Amino acid sequence: MSRSTRRPVFVSVALAAALALAGCGSGQSSSPERAGEQGVHGSTDQDGSNGAGTTAEADGQVPSVEAVEPQLPVTFTGDGGVEIEVTSLDRVLVLDDATMEIMQALGHADLIGITPDTSLIEDVAAQAEERITTAGRGSLTVEGVVALEPTLVIGTSMRRHAEVIAGLQAAGIPATLIDSSQEAPDKIRKTAELLGVPESGEQLAAQVQEQFNQAETTLAGIQERPRVMILSSSGAGDSGDTTAAGEETPAHQVIVGAGGLNTGAESGLDRYQSITAEGLVAAAPEVIVVAASEIDDLGGEEGIWEQVDGLSGTPAAATGSLVVMDDMQLKGGAVSAGLGILALQAQLHPGA
Structure with missing residues (x-):
């Protein structure tokens, strides 16, 4: 299936307070990838239905260091x-x-x-x-x-x-x-x-920080901040509700570091909390981000727009703007976080 070459039109829409809040949670996975050039859009078929999304990939490797003997106690x-x-x-x-x-x-x-x-x-x-x-x-x-x-x-x-x-x-x-x-x-x-192994920690942290700094440098002079929402099939206890990521989550840090505006955090969501159809429409996300392990639970790259209540009424649905990310890069908040920021940045700001 082909992907459209046009970028979604990013417009600033005020967020209404229509989010239903409950519960928290997260999930994770890991693998380094290469950057694509196609942007965040996904595809829109001639009949207006949305096609498959984009997999966020980034140049580079997950950082690591040589093992040294732990010094105890x-x-x-x-x-x-x-x-x-x-x-x-x-x-x-x-x-x-x-x-x-x-x-x-x-x-x-x-x-x-x-x-x-x-x-x-x-x-x-x-x-x-x-x-x-x-x-x-x-x-x-x-x-x-x-x-x-x-x-x-x-x-x-x-x-x-x-x-x-x-x-x-x-x-x-x-x-x-x-x-x-x-x-x-x-x-x-x-x-x-x-x-x-504190010295090893300093070395490893410096490698991850370098990826953070690379993303920050890329954003210099860029004013545009696409409105992003991270959707998850986990969280909110055992309710089975679709949740969205707010502040106090590694995913929020990835969105901000990549140059996006997290609409969940904008609304005051705390961690991962349930979101209603009305809340999704009010949030008006222009880009939807989902972890790779959860995309099938949410309907797949083509079915998500109809399976998740309210999603079809968002700007993201109009342009098919879906980004599927490696779990650890999006939600782990650890060694893969810098690579995740670079991967998503390549989609939100292609050519930057």
Whole structure:
């Protein structure tokens, strides 16, 4: 199927407060790609129906460094404000994909002992000695984690993980929080410090920051900020509702870094929250962005416009402006974040 060569017309539309809010969540995956030249538009068939979207790709590789031996013990203060001492990395429980990606890039995926039973970087998660259920209310408990005998537990959600991490700390288990909402270079440095390889963390963070800086330089002098909405089939608990990304999400940072305006954040959405048909129309996004693992759940690249209630009434639908992105590049907020910014920027601002 051919893609149109014209750019969508970006117009500023005031956002009405018609978003229905509930729940939060995210999902992830990873692979480096090359940049396309076609822009964000997708295609529009002669009968006016929207065609397939565009896959965002970027020049470059996911950053990594050579592994060095961790220096223990480590005294570390997490984003929850509690100081812990790490004396062993023999059985590390990692609660999210972003941390796993960072550990892999540091050359220490072998330290990951326990992971969630579902992951979008399965090649890394599968190396763990044990897989556990972490999704769903009550599935992750202090007692259950203690029984696993981890030597370190790393959580990243200040909402979903905080209570368990606090309970583990009270039980004498080295456990800490590294807030997922902060920028990728900061998460990388903190994770590396926690693992006893701070210099490697500085090197890795510098590579990711260089990609951030490259995108910022490209945007110099560009005033246009396309109105973007990140749609997801996950989040909002088990409701099954379509959600949109607001602030406090790695996806928001990717949109802004790429030179877009996140209409979810503009509306005041917090993390990933349910959105109604009326909310979508009021938000008037000119570009829709979806993670590759979720596009089929939302109807596929051609069916999304009709399956997601309200989407057909947006400027994005009129031009078929759909961008499908690698999960970790869009939502991971870790080592692939810089590459994700460059990939999306190539679509929002082709030729810049």
